[in-house]
Amino acid sequence: MLVMQLRYMFSVLLFLQGVTSENVLIWFAEGSHWINLKSVIEELIERGHNVTVAVHSSSPYVNYSEPHPFTFEVFEVPFAREEFRDILDDFVEFSIYEKPHNLLDVVGLRLREIVAAGTEFNRQTCDGVIKNRKLLQKLKAAKFKVLLSDPISPCGDLLAMKLGIPFIFTLRFSLGSSMERYCGQLPAPPSYVPVVMSGFSDKMTFTERLKNILYMHLCSVVNDWIWHGWDVYYSEVLGKPTTFCETMGKAEIWLIRTYWDFEFPRPLLPNFVFVGGLHCRPAKPLSQELEEFVQSSGEHGIVIFSLGSLVKNLTAEKANMIAEALGEIPQKVVWSYAGEQPKTLASNTMLYKWLPQNDLLGHPKTRVFITHGGTNGIYEAIYHGVPMIGIPLFADQPDNMAHMKAKGAAVVLSFVTLNKHDLVNAINTVINDTSYKENVLKLSQIQRDQPMSPLERAVFWIEFVMRHGGAQHLRPEAHSLSWYQYHCLDVIAFLFICLVIILFVLKKCCMFCCRKCRGTRVKKNKTE
Known part of the structure; x- marks a missing residue:
């Protein structure tokens, strides 16, 4: 309060x-x-x-x-x-x-x-x-x-x-x-x-x-x-x-x-x-159709899958593999996908061309977010405390997911080598290993604990x-400043020249003293 x-x-x-x-x-x-x-x-x-x-x-x-x-x-x-x-x-x-x-x-x-x-x-x-x-x-x-x-x-x-x-x-x-x-x-x-x-x-x-x-x-x-x-x-x-x-x-x-x-x-x-x-906001109520589907998941909850707004389609082979993997988990899946419906699509998966992603991530039944690693989606997941599975595609996405992996809030998979076994294992790991949920909740607390x-x-x-x-x-x-001024290269060069001059003078002084001492000894020996 x-x-x-x-x-x-x-x-x-x-x-x-x-x-x-x-x-x-x-x-x-x-x-x-x-x-x-x-x-x-x-x-x-x-x-x-x-x-x-x-x-x-x-x-x-x-x-x-x-x-x-x-x-x-x-x-x-x-x-x-x-x-x-x-x-x-x-x-x-x-x-x-x-x-x-x-x-x-x-x-x-x-x-x-x-x-x-x-x-x-x-x-x-x-x-x-x-x-x-x-x-x-x-x-x-x-x-x-x-x-x-x-x-x-x-x-x-x-x-x-x-x-x-x-x-x-x-x-x-x-x-x-x-x-x-x-x-x-x-x-x-x-x-x-x-x-x-x-x-x-x-x-x-x-x-x-x-x-x-x-x-x-x-x-x-x-x-x-x-x-x-x-x-x-x-x-x-x-x-x-x-x-x-x-x-x-x-x-x-x-x-x-x-x-x-x-x-x-x-x-x-x-x-x-x-x-x-x-851009993060508290979750709004879902549409009746979507809410009914989410509630039908029971204690298992739901998985949200989205590869972002720029990826409109996947190859049939890749889409069928993903759909088959999603069909093997006990959770219900909400998949943002505008391409042709995969032949292996299971009854636990619903396809939508557009999703109220923020509202779904804020739903208490959401267990994991499978994402391409865009900054907006990651921050919505952090805000609502949802652990992630990253399938980065391009630009900053691999780097974004590397950050989440280092902070213990995500598992990262390669889109190129992605297979059914890896995807199913990743989902089960993130859901069943409570450390992922705990770590993302810590990030969520940091995100929310600001003076404004x-x-x-x-x-x-x-x-x-x-x-x-x-x-x-x-x-x-x-x-x-120029680049050499910014890195103090002109100062370093000046100090180096000064050092060289000092060493040169010292060397000359030492040589002069040595010659004087040597000349004095020779003169003394001749006198003796």
């Missing part, structure tokens, strides 16, 4: 601080990234702010045609929605079935082709707003106080620079954390901070530390290749020499969508704020930037 009262008081104080209605501009993002942005948008509107979302006309996930409590500013792009969706589908299909097994595979020719195509779409999207003078004038006239952007969709920072307003990033990760490290100057000692997508924990062996350093530099090389074209583009738009990373580094606040229940302890900067789980909710914290910092016109006092001076 005391905790609830404190949270209420914080909410009242935050509301009073942010009571002035301001104009907020959102740079769109796709897929699960849009889910996080929508949570922030809804809270901003609840606090009385006017929100405008800039989105291109071919967005496959942002439905701007339906009524919303916020304004959409739609701009045209020279490609169709189907073309953009094909690029996303190519990336997903490549990642699942051609399967880059580790970071060394990201330089493969096929992936480079996909990345190059995606970059071209992103550049055309930027052109759609940056080179649209009428739209820029309209946005300037709106006098926005801040822009919120997910850097997974480039150009938000560039738009903010053109409009002359401060901007904030919200992100889960970048390849090898390169954006955070090089653009945000976030310290990341490779001795105990695992590179994103390495799959390592903070307790690394010598070999893992060696690989971690190599991965870090490999990611830097890959990002340099990706960013090079953006450096030229950003310089042209801003009319002065600049770089993609330099512009990103001007972000006032970085809202990182994880928290200490997920992350391993590591150094942070004052303008980096953890807001993991900002992650969503309140995210909105607080957005309003803070609006109230103060930025947060420059939180940005480290590292942004104005």
Whole structure:
């Protein structure tokens, strides 16, 4: 009760601080990234702010045609929605079935082709707003106080620079954390901070530390290749020499969508704020049909199975194998699957094209969550205290599940080598071994035991930037240092030169003294 009262008081104080209605501009993002942005948008509107979302006309996930409590500013792009969706589908299909097994595979020719195509779409999207003078004038006239952007969709920072307003990033990760490290100057000692997508924990062996350093530099090389074209583009738009990373580094606040229940302890900067789980909500009642199915599970409970919104289909062989495995467990199964119904589907399994995932995870009969390892799903499982079985597919998912495995809250399986025996064993292990439930409940307690909710914290910092016109006092001076100054290489070189000079002088002095002593002895011997 005391905790609830404190949270209420914080909410009242935050509301009073942010009571002035301001104009907020959102740079769109796709897929699960849009889910996080929508949570922030809804809270901003609840606090009385006017929100405008800039989105291109071919967005496959942002439905701007339906009524919303916020304004959409739609701009045209020279490609169709189907073309953009094909690029996303190519990336997903490549990642699942051609399967880059580790970071060394990201330089493969096929992936480079996909990345190059995606970059071209992103550049055309930027052109759609940056080179649209009428739209820029309209946005300037709106006098926005801040822009919120997910850097997974480039150009938000560039738009903010053109409009002359401060901007904030919200992100889960970048390849090898390169954006955070090089653009945000976030310290990341490779001795105990695992590179994103390495799959390592903070307790690394010598070999893992060696690989971690190599991965870090490999990611830097890959990002340099990706960013090079953006450096030229950003310089042209801003009319002065600049770089993609330099512009990103001007972000006032970085809202990182994880928290200490997920992350391993590591150094942070004052303008980096953890807001993991900002989309999590208490569970709502299920539909009558779904509730009846869940209740029919009896004491065994239910298993929730979802591979995310991007995976619409599986091969018939893989789908039949999974359905057969699920039919061998005593629990009822709710499976989010839009593909053709598997021939081996058992009576204990129900297929749904869409699931109220958060509400199911919050149901008392839920025993385990089989997931692809997306951050949103993991945080919903943590919030509701549900242990997991991870079948990661691509991007940050293997790394996410490596974190949950290290914290004792999940069993991880390989999608490529997945078979019926492994899946059944994993389900039985997670359900029957109480340590998994105990560990995820500990993470849930950590997630909930905060002075303000992650969503309140995210909105607080957005309003803070609006109230103060930025947060420059939180940005480290590292942004104005060159790479050799940042690593003190100039100081080390100076001290080394000083040391060499001192040693040289000492050597000369010693040689002089030796010659004097030798000359004195020779003169004395001659005299004798």
